[in-house]
Amino acid sequence: MASTSRPGSGPAWRSDEDLVRALGAGDTDSLGVLVARWEQPLFRFVFRMLPEREEARDVCQETFLRVLKRANRFRVGGKFSTWMYQIALNLCRDHARRRRRWGGLVLEGALDETPPEGSRGLQPRADGEGADETLARDQARNAVSRALARIPTEQREVLVLKEFEGLKFREIAEILGCPESTVKSRMYYGLRGLRTELVRDGVEGS
Amino acid sequence: MACERWEETLVAALYDEIEPDRKQALESHLETCPGCRESFEELAAARTALRRAEPRLPNAPPVVLLDAPRRWGWRWTSFAAGFACASVLLAAGVLAGMRLAAAPAAGTPPEPTTADAGASVPAAVASRLDALERELRARQDSRLAAAVEEMRDQSVTPGQLDTRLASFEGSLDRRRREDVRLLLGEILAAEVRSGAAISETQKALRYVAAANRPGMSEW
Numbered sequence: 001m002a003s004t005s006r007p008g009s010g011p012a013w014r015s016d017e018d019l020v021r022a023l024g025a026g027d028t029d030s031l032g033v034l035v036a037r038w039e040q041p042l043f044r045f046v047f048r049m050l051p052e053r054e055e056a057r058d059v060c061q062e063t064f065l066r067v068l069k070r071a072n073r074f075r076v077g078g079k080f081s082t083w084m085y086q087i088a089l090n091l092c093r094d095h096a097r098r099r100r101r102w103g104g105l106v107l108e109g110a111l112d113e114t115p116p117e118g119s120r121g122l123q124p125r126a127d128g129e130g131a132d133e134t135l136a137r138d139q140a141r142n143a144v145s146r147a148l149a150r151i152p153t154e155q156r157e158v159l160v161l162k163e164f165e166g167l168k169f170r171e172i173a174e175i176l177g178c179p180e181s182t183v184k185s186r187m188y189y190g191l192r193g194l195r196t197e198l199v200r201d202g203v204e205g206s
Numbered sequence: 207m208a209c210e211r212w213e214e215t216l217v218a219a220l221y222d223e224i225e226p227d228r229k230q231a232l233e234s235h236l237e238t239c240p241g242c243r244e245s246f247e248e249l250a251a252a253r254t255a256l257r258r259a260e261p262r263l264p265n266a267p268p269v270v271l272l273d274a275p276r277r278w279g280w281r282w283t284s285f286a287a288g289f290a291c292a293s294v295l296l297a298a299g300v301l302a303g304m305r306l307a308a309a310p311a312a313g314t315p316p317e318p319t320t321a322d323a324g325a326s327v328p329a330a331v332a333s334r335l336d337a338l339e340r341e342l343r344a345r346q347d348s349r350l351a352a353a354v355e356e357m358r359d360q361s362v363t364p365g366q367l368d369t370r371l372a373s374f375e376g377s378l379d380r381r382r383r384e385d386v387r388l389l390l391g392e393i394l395a396a397e398v399r400s401g402a403a404i405s406e407t408q409k410a411l412r413y414v415a416a417a418n419r420p421g422m423s424e425w
Binding site: 137169185195203 | 251
């Protein structure tokens with residue numbers, strides 16, 4: 001897109017915030033750069049919130065569409081990723097509310113990642129992990145997935161944003177629209193709840 | 207169980223988002239409070255379990271804007287479609303007119319070849335080419351105008367012009383068919399990417415235009 005631009009001037013070199021402001025001013029090419037930068041992180045986040053891959057895809061597309069439509073309302077001094085996560089989180093909640101499927105956090109990976117028939121657990125992996133380790137890792141993933149699905153939604157949101165998205169407490173507070181102390185409190189009870197569920201499943205020692 | 211007033215501080219320390227003085231205070235407290243120490247270890251264990259279960263995620267499906275903004279998408283496609291139709295219709299009309307004008311009347315002997323045909327373009331041919339080129343340039347169709355220009359560079363007789371125009375007409379038709387084929391291919395590709403049946407909707411061209419925007423083809 002900006003192949004002919006000199007470094008530092010093209011859309012690819014501009015900050016997210018510059019791009020979204022340009023988008024708000026009618027420069028629709030900026031959206032392509034924002035999508036290229038954020039579609040993978042956004043999908044990872046949404047996929048952990050919604051149980052269906054197709055549903056997660058719809059939310060991602062809807063998120064970018066809202067970014068496009070509301071770019072001119074982007075707050076001066078705001079951070080694009082925070083704003084984008086806010087939009088995505090609201091859409092996730094809407095989807096969940098509509099379909100009443102909030103409980104199923106997906107941590108297993110998608111069905112299309114299932115190894116070919118006959119390869120699962122029979123061959124040592126290239127990284128040296130054997131069948132037993134692979135099985136144990138899969139069991140751990142399942143256990144954590146179940147445990148996460150059982151804790152309250154507001155705690156789960158904080159856990160995903162913090163642990164998987166690596167956001168600061170301050171950023172999570174801004175996304176959720178609550179005080180930072182509330183975020184930390186939810187994190188505390190979320191981790192404790194997770195631990196309790198894992199112990200109950202016999203995955204973690206008491 | 208941790209002391210309630212230290213819960214948030216424990217979490218802040220766990221993620222290393224804690225002020226130095228607050229961290230020192232926590233360390234002092236942990237030395238004397240087994241409940242908070244145990245709680246801190248449990249939080250760390252839960253965090254480790256969570257990290258160990260880092261999910262495998264599928265690749266993000268491509269993003270396709272299903273509702274591209276009208277201000278550029280629709281205008282672009284309207285212009286492109288209108289221009290393409292106008293060009294094809296104009297070319298067909300002009301060529302048909304030229305062929306009719308060039309056709310010898312029944313019973314009339316064929317137009318004699320000019321003696322100096324090899325030296326310059328005959329006046330009758332030149333004026334027809336001028337008219338055609340003016341029309342095409344007025345429509346800003348540089349591709350067609352260039353083709354006419356190419357014919358002008360060679361010495362032709364009216365008979366040869368007929369042949370070339372027929373050939374030119376055929377090539378135009380082939381190009382048109384190729385353009386349509388590419389367009390349908392783009393619509394099909396957009397359908398595959400978006401998962402929506404769009405080929406029969408009025409939005410089809412908007413989708414194609416969105417998919418063809420620079421940097422958007424990979425969405």
